[in-house]
Amino acid sequence: MNNENAEILSLQTEANDLYSSLITLVIHSDEDLAFAAERYNDLKSFGNGIEDTRTKLVKPLNNHVKYINGEFHKVTDKLKELEEIIKQRMIEYRKEQAAKLGEEQKKIEQSLAGSPFALSLAKEAPLAQPKTVEGVTFKTVWGFELADFSLVPDQYKALDSSAIRAAIGSGERQIPGIRIYSEEIPAIKGKTT
Numbered sequence: 210m211n212n213e214n215a216e217i218l219s220l221q222t223e224a225n226d227l228y229s230s231l232i233t234l235v236i237h238s239d240e241d242l243a244f245a246a247e248r249y250n251d252l253k254s255f256g257n258g259i260e261d262t263r264t265k266l267v268k269p270l271n272n273h274v275k276y277i278n279g280e281f282h283k284v285t286d287k288l289k290e291l292e293e294i295i296k297q298r299m300i301e302y303r304k305e306q307a308a309k310l311g312e313e314q315k316k317i318e319q320s321l322a323g324s325p326f327a328l329s330l331a332k333e334a335p336l337a338q339p340k341t342v343e344g345v346t347f348k349t350v351w352g353f354e355l356a357d358f359s360l361v362p363d364q365y366k367a368l369d370s371s372a373i374r375a376a377i378g379s380g381e382r383q384i385p386g387i388r389i390y391s392e393e394i395p396a397i398k399g400k401t402t
Contacts, residue, residue, distance in 0.1 A: 213266055220259055227252065246397045253399070303338070303347060310336045 231252075236242050314336045321328040340347055355361070373387060382389055 216262060216266075220262065223255070224259070227255065246395075249395075249397050250399055253397075299345065306338055310338060 231248055234245060234248070236245055314331075317331050317336070318328060321331055338347075373384065376384065377389055
């Protein structure tokens with residue numbers, strides 16, 4: 210067994226022993242509460258030591274993974290950049306073709322201006338680009354940007370919980386539509402040596 214495994218096994222054993230000795234802890238008095246706080250601090254210290262050990266063991270591995278990922282990103286980043294350039298050029302070409310079709314549609318409609326029936330047929334079935342061209346399929350995707358927040362329906366608005374917590378932390382106790390409450394949780398002081 211190597212040193213890392215022995216160290217991990219020792220920590221697991223110690224953690225199991227602590228768990229077994231404290232899982233039945235009951236608090237019936239102030240002395241019990243003080244004892245629980247002391248054990249809690251011991252657990253926090255032990256947990257911090259475990260984290261230090263874990264960090265010590267995985268840091269060299271993480272550094273190596275970071276190095277490998279960095280080297281591969283040098284290659285893949287160039288490929289991704291090239292993919293985006295090619296995709297953008299396809300989009301630009303597609304827009305140019307759509308503009309040409311639009312101009313052609315106008316010419317057709319102008320030439321049919323004297324025949325209302327033919328003109329209505331041309332308008333009902335305008336010239337359009339094919340969705341697939343030589344192995345490239347074009348799909349329509351939709352996006353959005355905010356134009357006027359006051360007009361946005363409530364179902365699309367989200368709370369800014371960070372701003373609410375900050376306001377409460379600054380003393381705000383009344384926010385329309387928000388129930389603000391308090392609860393007690395233990396804040397255990399560490400040992401002073």
